[in-house]
Amino acid sequence: xxxxxxxxxxxxxxxxxxxxxxxxxxxxxxxxxxxxxxxxxxxxxxxxxxxxxxxxxxxxxxxxxxxxxxxxxxxxxxxxxxxxxxxxxxxxxxxxxxxxxxxxxxxxxxxxxxxxxxxxxxxxxxxxxxx
Numbered sequence: 001x002x003x004x005x006x007x008x009x010x011x012x013x014x015x016x017x018x019x020x021x022x023x024x025x026x027x028x029x030x031x032x033x034x035x036x037x038x039x040x041x042x043x044x045x046x047x048x049x050x051x052x053x054x055x056x057x058x059x060x061x062x063x064x065x066x067x068x069x070x071x072x073x074x075x076x077x078x079x080x081x082x083x084x085x086x087x088x089x090x091x092x093x094x095x096x097x098x099x100x101x102x103x104x105x106x107x108x109x110x111x112x113x114x115x116x117x118x119x120x121x122x123x124x125x126x127x128x129x130x131x
Contacts, residue, residue: 002045003039003045003089003090003091004091004103005025005045005089005091005093006043006045008025008027009041009043014127015027015028015030016028016030016119016120016122016123017034017123017127018067018070018071018123018126018127019046019063019067019070019126019127019130021063021064023024023042023044023056023059023060024040024041024043024060024063025040025041025042025043026038026039026040026063026064027039027123028115028119028123028129029095030115030119031075031111031112031126032103032112033104033106033107033109033111034099034104034110034112035048035098035112035114035118035122036071036074036075036094036097036098036122036126037074037078037095037097038067038095038096038097038126039093039095040060040063040064040094040096041091041092041093041094042056042059042060042092044056045091046092047086047090047091047092047121048086048092049094050061052092059092060092060094061094062096064067064082064096065097066131067130068080068082068124069098069129069131070126070127070128070129070130070131071096071098071126071129074122074125074126074128074129074130075098075125076098076100077098077099077100077120077127078099079099080096080097080098080099081095081096081097081098081099081104081105082094082095082096082097083095083097083105084129085107095127
């Protein structure tokens with residue numbers, strides 16, 4: 001059975017897409033730690049990032065870098081933090097977090113709920129800057 005992230009990348013479940021190519025997909029986390037919190041996934045399912053072969057791993061990181069650069073242009077932040085936790089969904093995913101303080105990366109804090117318009121506006125702003 002396909003993971004929820006595969007279903008999102010395939011368009012079977014709606015998402016706030018920010019970028020994609022034939023091997024990767026990036027979308028806003030629906031329960032972000034801060035506005036703009038983005039998930040980057042490979043389209044090919046794999047549960048653990050270090051199970052990816054070297055080429056897949058490198059391509060995923062380079063795609064995430066492009067997304068992070070777009071985020072930094074589109075969002076008011078000092079940096080983009082990155083984390084790979086991989087415990088929530090059995091599909092490799094990189095968290096990209098807009099940072100103004102180190103506390104913005106604290107996954108223990110209460111998750112935000114943003115309205116659809118705010119999510120759509122954030123996704124559109126990032127997508128516009130993606131190269």
